[in-house]
Amino acid sequence: MEQLENSELAKQLRCPSGAVGVKVGNIMYSSNSNMIYKTIDRLNFKGGGHILELGFGNGHHLPYLFSKDKDILYDGVEISETMLKEASEFNNDLIKQRKVALSIGDDSGKLAFMDKTFDSCFSINTIYFWEEPSKYFQDIYRVLKSEGQLTLAYIQKDFALKQNFVTDDIFYFHKTEWLIRLMTNIGFYNIEQWQYMENTTNKLGQSVVRPFVVLKGTKL
Template identity: 50%
Template sequence: MSALTDKELAEQLRCPSGNQVSEFGNKMYQSNFNMIDKTIDLLNSKENSTILELGFGNGNHIIKLFEKYRIDNYYGLEISEAMINEASKLNMKLIEERKLKLNRIENDTINLKSNTFDYCFSINTIYFWNDLSNYFEQFYNVLKNEGELFLTFIQKESAEKQSFTQYNFNLYTETEIIELLQKANFKHIEPFHFEENAVSKNGTEMQRKFTIIKAKK
């Protein structure tokens, strides 16, 4: 995979595209593997649940969800058409069984029915949302009563050390996110903190801190 400038890397992380998208999707998955793994474990899905994920990337982790939990349906939204194609190829059996639906999100709108999902989650995507409050309100709307939202993100102090985040990344502190979740009427908000040695998206080794916030409707 050819080297990318920081600006090009930031653009690819926001919306992967191009003839190297398959390789890039795999690199994203590898870099995010621990964050994905920890989020799936914390999800602790009840039996026959319905799940919404925003920003599933190449979908390499989706099969683990179905293997770990007895899920009825998974609905994925993604901004990148290329990633939808990659995830569809990797999870064709689940699509054929009508347990999995993958669609493109447009105009920052989660265009789904109210009170539909037991769980919603998103990993390493909040930096690209135009309006956090808007997304939190939409998540609240599509969750069932007592449904849970999980947000996973690199802590601001760690993200700022990566040069590509100066380009079109919106970085937030944990406190800022919690306050916006409270304004969206979420309750029982609980942060979980982690630290890991990881390979950054630009290929450099780094120690980074990340947070998973759990919030209930």
């Protein structure tokens, strides 16, 4: 990815597109897989729940998700047609079994699901592209069942702002305290956070020690 301009890489991270987008999707998965698995480890599986994910990328993590509970139903929403195609091909069997449904959404924050549909909603490395996270939180709250949980994972703001490809026309980084306040205002309670440090490679292939947070709240 070193050949990509930083601004082009930023756009591709926000919405991978075309042949370059396929490559970006693979790089995202390899550099984020530890973070993705750690986030899935924090989800509560109670046997056969209905799970929503926003921003599933190339969807290579779905076998890990289903290894936690083979009876879940999963809906994934993406804004990238390229990621939708990649994830659909990779998870073809789960889709045929009607355990997985993947769809395209938009970035309005509105979700095309009925009220109180999901037991759990999670989103990893995607909140950076939400100009107004409260819009998303409100609609996620609406589609969660009572006691349903929202789990977010994101790289710490101070670290993220030092990355060369982070341009402020594409990315929005938020402090954990601010996100907790937003979630609390919307009605989430019992908000828990876990902080991690991991060795990984960044999108330019350089080794980095990266701090990330998993934040989880429950709908009243």
